[in-house]
Amino acid sequence: MKKIVLNLVFFAALILPQELPPGYFLKEHELYFSFANPGKTVLEKLNRMISLDKVTADSVYAYCVEDEFDEFISMGIPWQKLPRPSTLYEARMSSSVEGIMDWDTYPTYDAYVQLMLQFAEQYPSLCKLYEAGTTVQNRKIYFVKISDNAAVAEPEPDVMYSSSIHGDETTGYVLMLRLINYLLTNYGTNAEVTELVNGLEIWINPLANPDGTYRSGNTTVNGATRSNANNVDLNRNFPDPAAGPHPDGKAWQPETLTMTSFMPNINFVISGNFHGGVEVLNYPWDTWVRRHPDDAWLIYISRRYADTVHRYAPSNYLTYLNNGITNGYDWYRITGGRQDYFTYFRRGREITFEISNTKLLPASQLPAHWDYNYRSLLQYLKNALYGLRGIVTDIYGNPIKAKITVLSHDADNSEVFSDSLLGNYHRLLAAGTYTVTVSADSHITQTFNNVVIANQAATYLDLQLIPNNYVPVQLISFTAEKQAGGVLLKWLTVCEVNNKGFVIERSFDGENFESIGFLEGSGTSTTACEYSFIDEKEFQFTVYYRLKQTDFDGGFKYSEVVPVSAAEGNAEFVLLQNYPNPFVEFTNIIFSIPSKGLVSISMFNSLGEEVRRIFEGEKEQGKHYLKFGGEELAGGLYFCRLEFRASGSSEKNASAVKMIVVR
Structure with missing residues (x-):
């Protein structure tokens, strides 16, 4: 545990100097x-010398x-x-999976591994087992991942439960095993469990x-x-936001390194x-007197957990300090705890759950503690489905690691x-x-x-980020078409940055333009x-048009x-000036044909030799645009020739315009 209560109170007057027998720590x-x-x-x-377990006003x-x-x-x-x-007292143990699943006994280590x-094995689509690391004595540190597609990483909130970092605090150990079983056996029949498994990636250690x-x-x-095999308190062995990388003055333990190596691979929420x-x-911070920026939210979710427990537990359960919740530093300061490591360095939110006054709870009391807590355990996981959430990509739809502030x-x-x-x-x-x-x-x-956030609700905000060197406004098409009542101009952008708008300009000679209108842009947009x-x-x-x-x-x-x-409006046979x-590399060839027919477009040099067949095939009636790349041509004068023959006709129409390639 982070902190402990025994049903013994020692007043200062009763605490007398003692000596330990020889070889005490060896045994x-x-x-x-x-x-x-x-x-x-x-x-x-x-705090920097010994492992504080519980602090009261007197003891x-x-x-x-x-x-x-x-x-x-x-x-x-x-x-x-x-x-x-x-x-x-003598703990009741079970060496079989069947015995463990009565949930009123403690598993042997081998039975735990087997379970x-x-x-x-029994739920391959819902449950995947991970060996995150090994201990000093080469025991396994296991996680299971529970989700509707457990073998696949999906864009869902990753949530984590972990128990018994203090080895003699074992109530959570059995409750976590029972929670795994509850999620797996109730999936598809219990609506709340199904929602959690479908919407989350749940990791339980x-x-x-x-x-x-x-x-x-x-x-x-x-x-x-409490400690590991090297006699190190693991919940004082993590890097600390205030006290530095080694707040306990000891090397990081294999169990600590397992967690600090495993967590960065998963974006835990x-x-x-x-x-x-x-x-x-106990909610953050443990190391700082100042409050976490999300202090109001941490109090809110802690209070909901405790209040839900109070509806199903005896009146004296989970009532310590502020009726079952406390800020860590307000209780007493510790450094090197996993809660602050997870919250500060991994940017998640972790709460320490002290769930039984007795560290090694009599096994017969384990089912009652499950009944007190399991509704709140599910409710706590559900918090990850709320708040502000979404997906960040670049303009091409690729995921981006972005900072949300x-x-x-x-x-x-x-x-x-x-x-x-x-x-x-x-x-x-x-909420706010x-x-x-x-x-x-x-x-x-x-x-x-x-951005409006409500309690127990999600606000979705998906977005695309634009590269710094991206063209401020990417115009991918601009057309002008004569129709009854005037000329219709249409254009399309796929990206806009800082775009105030478009001035529409018209010219009668293609060189001298005047403004004839303005349309507001979309500011910054990736759609x-x-x-x-x-x-x-x-x-x-x-008439000629352009956009400014x-x-x-x-x-x-x-x-x-x-x-x-x-x-154009009469759908005549016309080849317009490109x-x-x-042009240097690309130019646009524009033509109209009065009916469906065969079209051939070729490019000739000044000697009348065909140097490029640009297009040959069938086209529908109307106006057509072709983008032509002449980057391989030498500089000089060329002619673009259009030939057209209507379907079912032998009569051929032809037209040509001059084209100049600059090198």
């Missing part, structure tokens, strides 16, 4: 003891190993040796410190220790860390990132209205105002935007020029 591994509360200043120093309960004990004794504080919690394997739990051997949890020895939910709110690494492989992000927030920015390397930051404008004047000669795209900062860019012939002309 018992660690000492469990108490002493009078010396005040916050001394506790700060002791402190703690663990230490031999070198820590020697340092503690040097401070001259009277202390009282206490019985180790895992030695108070985890069986979950994956029932036993984070196997060496501590089975310190006396694989067949019993009696004699379990929310987590629960199960302990025992007291009954309270809540302005005037986020601090201390509370910003979250979208998943680099899938693009999904999940920002859990209290927020301004959110989304940013990524080499991409333009986007800002969204008035296709269509525009249209009608020039209501009619002309009996060729303007930015909010005053910049502008012209489109290509599009000509419209007076004959544009641009002269």
